[in-house]
Amino acid sequence: MDIEMKIEKTVEWLRNKVNEAGAKGLIVGLSGGIDSSVVAFLIKKAFPENSLGIIMPIHSQLVDQNDAESLAKVVDIDYHIVDLSQDHLNIKEKVLSKLKGDVNDRGSDSNLRARLRMSTLYTFANALNYLVVGTDNAAEVLTGYFTKYGDGGVDILPIAHLTKREVYEWGKYLGVPKSILDRAPSAGLWEGQTDEDEMGVTYKAIDDYIEGKEISEKDRKVIERLFNQSKHKREMPPAPPKYQ
Numbered sequence: 001m002d003i004e005m006k007i008e009k010t011v012e013w014l015r016n017k018v019n020e021a022g023a024k025g026l027i028v029g030l031s032g033g034i035d036s037s038v039v040a041f042l043i044k045k046a047f048p049e050n051s052l053g054i055i056m057p058i059h060s061q062l063v064d065q066n067d068a069e070s071l072a073k074v075v076d077i078d079y080h081i082v083d084l085s086q087d088h089l090n091i092k093e094k095v096l097s098k099l100k101g102d103v104n105d106r107g108s109d110s111n112l113r114a115r116l117r118m119s120t121l122y123t124f125a126n127a128l129n130y131l132v133v134g135t136d137n138a139a140e141v142l143t144g145y146f147t148k149y150g151d152g153g154v155d156i157l158p159i160a161h162l163t164k165r166e167v168y169e170w171g172k173y174l175g176v177p178k179s180i181l182d183r184a185p186s187a188g189l190w191e192g193q194t195d196e197d198e199m200g201v202t203y204k205a206i207d208d209y210i211e212g213k214e215i216s217e218k219d220r221k222v223i224e225r226l227f228n229q230s231k232h233k234r235e236m237p238p239a240p241p242k243y244q
C-alpha cells in the first residue's frame with residue numbers, strides 16, 4: 001500500500017473514532033516537531049472545520065513556537081497559543097519548597113511540562129467535545145519515550161505504527177516545511193536537548209530494530225532496557241488480585 005492510500009485509511013480511521021465516541025472533532029498539541037506536524041495534517045484532512053492545534057510554550061525557545069505557528073498556517077488549521085511558563089513555575093516552586101535534600105529536579109520539571117500540556121489539551125477538548133490526538137510514533141511507543149499521563153495521556157494515536165523514518169516520509173508527502181524536516185528531533189525540554197542524546201540510541205537503530213534488521217549489540221541492549229523499564233507506561237496501573 002502506498003503512502004497516499006495509507007494516509008487516506010488513517011484519515012478514515014480518525015473519522016470513525018470520532019463518530020464512535022460521539023465527539024465533534026480533533027485536537028493536537030503543536031510543538032514545531034515532525035510528529036505533531038504530520039498529525040496536524042491528518043486531523044485537518046479528517047475534520048476540516050473541526051480540528052484544532054494548541055501551541056503551549058513553557059520557557060520554550062522562540063524557534064519552537066515560530067515553527068509551530070508556521071506549520072499551523074501551512075496546514076490551515078485553527079490554533080491557539082497558551083503560554084504555560086508561569087503556571088509551570090508556580091506549581092514547581094510550590095512542590096519543591098516542601099522538600100528537603102536531593103530531588104530529581106530535571107525529571108520533575110520535564111514531566112510537569114508534559115502533564116500541564118495534557119491538562120490544557122483536555123480542557124479545550126472537554127469544552128468542545130473533541131478527542132485529544134497523540135503524536136507518539138512506533139519508536140517512542142517501543143522505548144517509552146513519552147511522559148506517563150503527559151504526552152502519553154491521549155485518546156487516540158494515529159501514527160503509533162509508523163517508524164520515525166516513515167513519519168518523515170509522510171511529512172515530506174504532506175508538505176511539512178523544510179525547517180521542521182531538517183530539525184533534530186527534540187522535546188524542547190532544555191536548550192540543546194535532543195531525543196537521541198536523551199535516549200542514548202538513534203532513531204535509525206530503533207527503526208531497524210522494529211523492522212527486524214541487524215543492529216549493534218550495544219544498541220539492542222539500550223533499546224530492550226528502555227522497553228522493559230517503560231513497560232508500566234503501556235499498561236493499566238497494577239491492582240492486586242480479586243480476593244474471594
